Amino acid sequence: MDASILTIQPTSPEPIYRQIVEQLRRLIAGGQLTPGEKLPSVREVAGFHAVNPMTVSRAYGLAESEGLLERQRGKGMVVATGQGISRSENERMQLLEPHLHETARQARELELPADEVVRRLQQLLGE
Amino acid sequence: MDASILTIQPTSPEPIYRQIVEQLRRLIAGGQLTPGEKLPSVREVAGFHAVNPMTVSRAYGLAESEGLLERQRGKGMVVATGQGISRSENERMQLLEPHLHETARQARELELPADEVVRRLQQLLGE
DNA sequence: CCAAGTGTATTGTTGTATTGATACACATGG
DNA sequence: CCATGTGTATCAATACAACAATACACTTGG
Structure with missing residues (x-):
């Protein structure tokens, strides 16, 4: 998965980690990210957008605790099963x-x- | 002027002083606040909405440096003349x-x- | 097995933002 | 003149966000 799915505006007053979480929420609900789909790695996103890896990790962590993503140890983050499938x-x-x-x-x-x-x-x- | 013209959401991530400035900008542009009109005092707004007077003052100060308001020393803040009159x-x-x-x-x-x-x-x- | 890839916990630092408490300067009305 | 009303300068206290540099636990592919 390409890191370019995410849009980040470093100048916005909206904190970066929250920009990411909210975008994920919508992209998943809208079906542009489907259950089981692999997300770009923390380092990939961080490198592409020139932000700190821990900032991306924080966003992923929040998204996971929200039930949007699932963590696969050693592999990466994946869109949670049960998400997005039949969002009316x-x-x-x-x-x-x-x-x-x-x-x-x-x-x-x-x-x-x-x-x-x-x-x-x-x-x-x-x- | 009543302090109730302003709406403040203390829980919002949007800082209070900015909520106030942006509201003033729109209320003036829309003509609900007319040039020369007296604004509720810093302490009035602060008391009514249970925020710190300095927070309101900061908002008023920004609004003034933006040309929205004019300060009348010892009296109070007033909607700047030249503002809002004929906003297309x-x-x-x-x-x-x-x-x-x-x-x-x-x-x-x-x-x-x-x-x-x-x-x-x-x-x-x-x- | 092990190098290379995942995410993450940890610690520290930096810069900024936001709010708050206090005291002050000014103008007005009685 | 002075009590009372303006706005605000100043300083302090937090909180937050982002960055940086590591180190760790885990999995996979060669």
């Missing part, structure tokens, strides 16, 4: 809910017409 | 852009159909 669209949508609520809140504070906001999002999703 | 819808939309991009990214990672996401946002905006 509804379940996946719930992972987006908090973000959408925040979007709505900000739009209201900006007094932006709903139509405009919706249209812009639609445009972005079409790319 | 386009300008306001740009304040939402980064958030919308992130929404699109997450939706793609979740492999959610654009229609569903758009529909849900529309629903949230209608409330």
Whole structure:
């Protein structure tokens, strides 16, 4: 598995290890990472993105304790069986809910017409 | 002015002072806070939301250096003249852009159909 | 078997961010 | 004039994130 599946923004205020965990959560729920699939090794990710191996390890560890990943001693990390298999669209949508609520809140504070906001999002999703 | 215009989530990883600044930015751009309008005092906000006065002061200070607020020594903070007056819808939309991009990214990672996401946002905006 | 590959525990250091407590300078209204 | 209201400078205390350098336990392929 290529280390390029993960996107890391070192400048973001969002800590790197959390960026990784949340991305894994979505990629697995969305089926782009399937149960049993092998993840890029800690050192591979660390080298590719120029971050500390322990930072990646921390992310993997959290993902494991969350049930997203399974550890295979001596081999590597693997997407947990039982994850992602039959995630209904509804379940996946719930992972987006908090973000959408925040979007709505900000739009209201900006007094932006709903139509405009919706249209812009639609445009972005079409790319 | 009531301290309740501001919403603060103490549990959020987003630091409090930044929550305040960004909210001010939107409330002013959206016209819910108008130029010359007096803001709730540092101690008022701090008391109401049970945070440290210096945290609020820091937010106000940043907002001032950003040109959002003006300081009237001994009196208080006021929405800067020249702010918000004729913020075009386009300008306001740009304040939402980064958030919308992130929404699109997450939706793609979740492999959610654009229609569903758009529909849900529309629903949230209608409330 | 053993070299090379996994993840990880450990310890320490660095830089930064966030919050807090206190004291201060200023302006206003009675 | 002075009590009371502004905002804030200053210093300290934490907490957090990331990095660095090791060392370890494990598995696999040659």
